[in-house]
Amino acid sequence: MFARHRAVLLVGLSLVCLAARWAGAEEVVAKDAQAAPESKVQIARAAEGALLLPLPAEWEAAKPRNRIIELEYVVPAPVGDDGKPLADPGRLTVMAAGGGVEANIARWLSQFQTAEGKPLSKDDAKVQRLKVGELDVVQIDLAGTFLYKPRGPFGPTEAKPEFRLLALIVPTPKHGSYFVKLTAPAATAKAAEKGFHAMAKGVKYDANAKPAPK
Numbered sequence: 001m002f003a004r005h006r007a008v009l010l011v012g013l014s015l016v017c018l019a020a021r022w023a024g025a026e027e028v029v030a031k032d033a034q035a036a037p038e039s040k041v042q043i044a045r046a047a048e049g050a051l052l053l054p055l056p057a058e059w060e061a062a063k064p065r066n067r068i069i070e071l072e073y074v075v076p077a078p079v080g081d082d083g084k085p086l087a088d089p090g091r092l093t094v095m096a097a098g099g100g101v102e103a104n105i106a107r108w109l110s111q112f113q114t115a116e117g118k119p120l121s122k123d124d125a126k127v128q129r130l131k132v133g134e135l136d137v138v139q140i141d142l143a144g145t146f147l148y149k150p151r152g153p154f155g156p157t158e159a160k161p162e163f164r165l166l167a168l169i170v171p172t173p174k175h176g177s178y179f180v181k182l183t184a185p186a187a188t189a190k191a192a193e194k195g196f197h198a199m200a201k202g203v204k205y206d207a208n209a210k211p212a213p214k
Contacts, residue, residue, distance in 0.1 A: 039057075039198070040056070040057040041057055041198075042057050042059070043055075046070050046094045046178060047070075047096070047172060047175035047178060049209040050172065050174065050205055050207060051170065051175065051205055052204040053199055054198065054199055054202040054203075055073065055092075055195070055199055056192075058076055059073040059074065059076070059092060059192075060076075062074050069093045069094070070095050070096065072091065072093050073091075073092040073093075074089050074090075075089055075090035075188060075192045076188075077185070077191070078187055078188065078190075078191040087185035087186075087187040088184075088188065089188060090183060090185070091182070091183050091184065092181065092182045093179070093180075093181050094178060094179070096176055096179075097177040097178055097179045098176075101138050105125055105127065106122070108140065108142065109121070109125055111165075112124075112144040112145060112147065112165070114144055115144070120142065124143075124144070125142045126140070126141040126142065130200060132200070132203055133204060135170060135204075137168055137170050138169040139167070139168055139197075139200050140167040140168075141166055142164070143163065143165070144163065145159050145160065146163035147159060160185075162186045163184065164183075165181065166181075170205075172205050173207055174207055180203075182196055
């Protein structure tokens with residue numbers, strides 16, 4: 001009888017220990033998931049819905065400033081401990097592109113200059129070529145004083161120091177190439193670069209997509 005009770009007691013203790021181990025494992029998984037939540041995204045569609053861009057959900061859609069731009073978003077600035085923004089917000093634009101890769105990089109370089117007022121050289125542009133699915137994406141990163149022309153190429157220039165350009169050139173099978181450009185103060189671009197790089201690696205093209213009804 002004693003041996004029987006002892007066996008039952010040992011089995012009960014084993015079950016309790018095993019349950020505790022299971023509970024501990026679930027708690028670790030929950031803590032890990034809470035410590036590193038997945039970022040929420042929104043899907044921006046360009047090129048008649050065929051080009052899909054996964055953008056951070058907090059990037060807010062805005063009315064394009066001109067008819068050449070297909071999509072436009074406001075990229076929020078980082079905030080300090082007091083809750084106030086540390087810089088101005090950035091601007092993301094998506095539009096159909098023309099010209100070769102090198103020619104466009106040279107044009108974008110001409111829109112920036114050094115803090116001393118000197119032109120940027122080709123070596124000042126960080127260029128990375130990405131294979132994303134079937135797409136050959138070119139990613140460009142450059143920084144300096146942005147020579148902003150709010151009224152177009154023939155209007156006055158407004159110099160914006162410590163700015164940065166993060167850009168993609170995305171050639172598509174049926175809709176030509178597309179530009180995706182984030183122009184922002186350096187602090188805003190730094191805060192947004194993780195989301196931008198995730199977008200670059202997640203861009204997709206659906207040749208069978210149908211344009212959204214207007």
